[in-house]
Amino acid sequence: MKWTLLVILAVLALALSVVLGPAAVPLGELLRSDIVWNLRAPRALLAFLVGGSLGVAGAGLQALVRNPLADPFLLGLSGGAGLGAVIAIALHLSGPWALPIAAFIGALAALGLVYRLGLIGGASLDPRILLLGGVAIGAFAAAITTAIVSLADAAELRNAFLWLWGGLSGASWDSVLLVALYAPIPLVVLLAASRPLDLLALGEEPAQYLGADVERVKRRVYLAASLLTAAAVAVSGVIGFIGLVVPHIARLTWGHRHRSLLPAAFLGGGALLAFADTLARTVVAPRELPVGVVTALIGVPVFAFLLKRWTIA
């Protein structure tokens, strides 16, 4: 029953994304409309893919670091992506894909650094160091970014920060195809880790005694979640709160078994981002809000409500 509702919700969110928008497209002309086919449809799909990826990455990460407050953007990836983007602009790199590629490389560089830090205690990946390292590397990257912005050509770079705030404006069938080909691999890796993630909630030692290859699982989950997040940032900037809040909402109904939690987080995250993007496009039309602002505005009250429920439990 609840799965049916979730699927209906997802379909509804997608439908609203396609039907609603600042440009008035009468219902009768939807199927013939250029705007709908070339702009709204790919944008809706991209929002769904990105939102779903962030939801799953968030759920996996929360299980990995055993901290329900973990968000994919705590890994330092957004800092790395922002730095990559700003360097690309400062160096005047041309090409329509220069920004996303540079952001992706920046995110990967941050990923590599944090991973390396996480191994500092030995061969075992320490989740607490991953979190702390992520925050540190993220702050470090942000500092360098600010330095570059203040030293180089100011105006353009300030607009780069708007990009970083999150937006699906760059959505096209090209980017949808890219993400649709890329995302399934890390998503499947995370789904395959469902049972070990359930066990990990008991602690690393008990999980090991229940048959989980803990080291391998930690590595895979960290890399898969990070790769999903890196792609999301490269394609749509930093869209916060989805990775943090959607897993919690999903847990309220689906519980903690990751086998059902992860798919629910995917559908829920996708629906939420598609819906938030529709709001971003229509609420102050003809202007547009950065979608990261909308997810934060929706996410914070939901988060507060969850916290209240959590402390009561």
Add this chain to the structure above:
Amino acid sequence: MDDRVILALDKVRYRYPGASHDALDGVSLSVGLGQFHAVLGPNGSGKTTLVRIALGALTPLVGRADIDRRPASMWSRQDLAKLVGVVPQREDNLFPQRVRETVLLGRYPHLSLWGRERAEDHDAVDRALGACDVAHLADRWLWTLSGGEYQRVRVARALAQEPKLLVLDEPGMSLDLKHEMGLFELVLGLVREQGLGVLMITHDLNLAARFADSLLLLEGGRPVAAGAPNDVLTQQTVETVFSWPVAMQTVDGRPQMIPLRQPKESRA
């Protein structure tokens, strides 16, 4: 009864990286099916290290640690979990769970990657719940249970793995008298009725002496005495290892120690 040896440690020596002295030195141990072994010793005597070595989580520097005649570190985690059920000292409870859910986690070693839980898995869970006398708690949230009930649930989870060997690390700690007795009775029952082998780390000398078939007494990582409780727990041995005067009594044919109070003048 099949009395094959499930767990065998042979003159194991281990030192943690960066430590100044050995955590274990020259420790040997053998647990067969239908046998209840207890490991005793003061704090820091190496008991938990022994469990980790036995289960392949650590590799001994010297000596062997075999499970079912294969080195413990050679076992894949999943295969090992089908043979050995462990109740560690600590576990986290990150998310609220119900009893049945947490016991079901014990079936994970038996599940295939994408396969669902089968009827036999649910049956195993039911059997485990019944054996530990927590079937009536199956739908309760873990955080509503008492300490004693929670421990029994953890034992049920280990049982759901359908192991040949059960390893418990200080299971009676923080349990009250009734629950601790109940736990030891439960474990003994599993040994006698289901033929499991049991390795238990405990600080409770008296209960270990009453229930276990065989004891190993450690001090500073070294074995002080091993064998039947009557042979291991003599007044002299206990007083030396635990640095405290005791009187010994016999109950049910097993030695029980009574700590003596030290008069003010003779306290050194």
Add this chain to the structure above:
Amino acid sequence: MLRRLSVVVLVLFACHTSARRHENPPAQRIVSLLPSFTELLFAIGAGDRVVGRTQWCDYPPAALSIPSVGDGLPPNIEAVMARRPDLVVLYNAGPNVTAAKQLERAGIQTVLIDLNRLEDLGPAARTLGRLTGREEQAESLAIALDSLAGRPPPPATTSLAFVVWDNPPIIIGHGSYLDQLATQAGARNVFGDIAAPSAQVSLETIVARDPQWIAVLSDSTVPPAFAKRREWRAVRAVRAGHFLLLPGSLFGRPGPRSGNAIQQLRARLAR
């Protein structure tokens, strides 16, 4: 009684003259913190008195030999003070207000001038004329600039959208000088209904409003990178390659050359 009165009169007279003394001597060492002001100062014949400029002040060519005090966003107080100015001219906006206060505290006269649209040019010229003692020259320039601003715009024969950034799309609205530029050149800004100087909009809005031209401030001769992106090609003007590539120095700032800018834009649109 008479003595007390004369003391009061003397004090008042002293304050008055000291206030006037502030305005009176024309500024000899001026730091200009906006390219438009640099151009205006040169245009009224006070260019030789400019001792400091921002790195963006590139017109007239003589300005390039004046030492730069940085990008001016926000102003580098030390660099400005190192030029030992007796007048600093700033654009009236947030961070500059703070900078002006700092400079005043150091005893340097500052002036914050509004310069957002064409109609601000005349008053700006007059202010600078007054401060430099070049009132006559400033007045004739101001009259020309006022008439430029006051001119009724020609009927719109075409439409455009000014794109400042592509992801997210940021366009110029009515509050910006660029909007006026377009209107005076006979092109309707399709986003003229947005009051703000600039705003983020959805790409589909740009497609729906279907401007005939996409104007971009660019010193390059090739279309911007986003022209090749698939989602931007939903815009008809992008597909047709109808780009107006406008060099920033001439088109991006209101100033004495604004009339020239409007003419050039009109010519480009006619082609």
